[in-house]
Amino acid sequence: MKMAIMIVDDEPVNTMVLEQLLHQHNYETIAVSSGEAALELLMDPQAPSLYDLVLLDVEMPGISGIETCKRIRQMAGYEELPVIMVSGRTEEKQIAEGLDAEASDYTTKPIKITELLARIRSALRYKAAVDERKKYEARLQYDLDLAQKIQQSALTPPISNGEIDVRALYLPSKKLAGDMYAWFQVAPDRYGVIIFDVMGHGVSSALITMGIRSILPGLVGNVQYPVDVMSELNRQMTFLFSGDDMQSYFTAVYCYIDTTNRRIEYVNAGHPPVIVTSDEGVCHLETTGVPVGMFEEPNYEAKEIEMQPGMVLHMYTDGLMECYSKDIDDGIRWLEKDIATYGVGYADHVAERLVPKIEIEDDLCLVTVKLM
Numbered sequence: 001m002k003m004a005i006m007i008v009d010d011e012p013v014n015t016m017v018l019e020q021l022l023h024q025h026n027y028e029t030i031a032v033s034s035g036e037a038a039l040e041l042l043m044d045p046q047a048p049s050l051y052d053l054v055l056l057d058v059e060m061p062g063i064s065g066i067e068t069c070k071r072i073r074q075m076a077g078y079e080e081l082p083v084i085m086v087s088g089r090t091e092e093k094q095i096a097e098g099l100d101a102e103a104s105d106y107t108t109k110p111i112k113i114t115e116l117l118a119r120i121r122s123a124l125r126y127k128a129a130v131d132e133r134k135k136y137e138a139r140l141q142y143d144l145d146l147a148q149k150i151q152q153s154a155l156t157p158p159i160s161n162g163e164i165d166v167r168a169l170y171l172p173s174k175k176l177a178g179d180m181y182a183w184f185q186v187a188p189d190r191y192g193v194i195i196f197d198v199m200g201h202g203v204s205s206a207l208i209t210m211g212i213r214s215i216l217p218g219l220v221g222n223v224q225y226p227v228d229v230m231s232e233l234n235r236q237m238t239f240l241f242s243g244d245d246m247q248s249y250f251t252a253v254y255c256y257i258d259t260t261n262r263r264i265e266y267v268n269a270g271h272p273p274v275i276v277t278s279d280e281g282v283c284h285l286e287t288t289g290v291p292v293g294m295f296e297e298p299n300y301e302a303k304e305i306e307m308q309p310g311m312v313l314h315m316y317t318d319g320l321m322e323c324y325s326k327d328i329d330d331g332i333r334w335l336e337k338d339i340a341t342y343g344v345g346y347a348d349h350v351a352e353r354l355v356p357k358i359e360i361e362d363d364l365c366l367v368t369v370k371l372m
Helices: 012-024 035-042 065-074 092-100 113-153 202-223 226-240 328-357
Strands: 004-008 028-032 053-057 083-087 105-108 164-171 179-187 190-198 250-258 263-269 274-278 281-285 303-306 312-316 364-371
Touching (some): 004 035, 012 028, 028 035, 035 053, 065 083, 083 092, 092 105, 164 179, 164 190, 190 312, 202 226, 274 328, 281 303
Antiparallel strands (some): 164 364, 179 190, 190 250, 250 263, 263 303, 274 281
């Protein structure tokens, strides 16, 4: 495929010489006699895919070549289009002005054929590399968008019945997140709810997240109880990441809710404390073990609390604490204060008022479990 070069020069003789020269070297050309005409052609929606390089005369009536170059750079799709300025003047000041206008290169008249062709080849090699990079970025973006859809399709829909109401707020800091949650009705009166946060960000943590999420339905359905669930997850992690250079881990809280016996059994594997509110006050479901995948035999401990009517469990990842403060204890205090203020509307407060005021740097996840 021939490369297409736009020649912008108000002198017909110059244009004719350049066209003949470029045609001899297998380039296609289109010639215009002013900066205004060049800009008009480039405004066509198809133009970014039509032109590979612009040879732009500096001294022209109307807008100069330098001003034309500035305007080209302001147009969408032309930030990296090669523009070679051509001038009959050799003053350093004018050359500097051309380069300051973001010209790719600069040459002088009378045209030195060998030099001009070398500059064109160099600029077109750069253009080919840019085009290849853009294709790669487009493919990567497509893959990331698809991965994001897959990850979001794995999010558990809300549950709401006469026993329990479970819903979540999920705000990734990037396309893909290392945070995840899930809940399962393992018996007519029993529910398993988990939230976890994989070390790191982006693609690597998201892949681990999705791997863990894929085994949860079978795991929770078979073993149910928190110590068994966490121990099996730990076994899976240490099996997958047994090499010293591949270690990964995640923090998690798993709550096993028995609505008949009115008990909640839980394991907190190095995760921020669950904030529990009820008519009797506030309590925390603190850490009972190390993060999952950190050690081969972590010896998790389960604890229990008694269910109270109207009790609400606020399970969250550290990205929510960091919305308040980088200090963990301070972040939890502020989080607890806002939970007391907004109650069941706390998730709406986070999404509509808290997060829009800041730029979140970490994935953010909040699961709210209301018990009847």
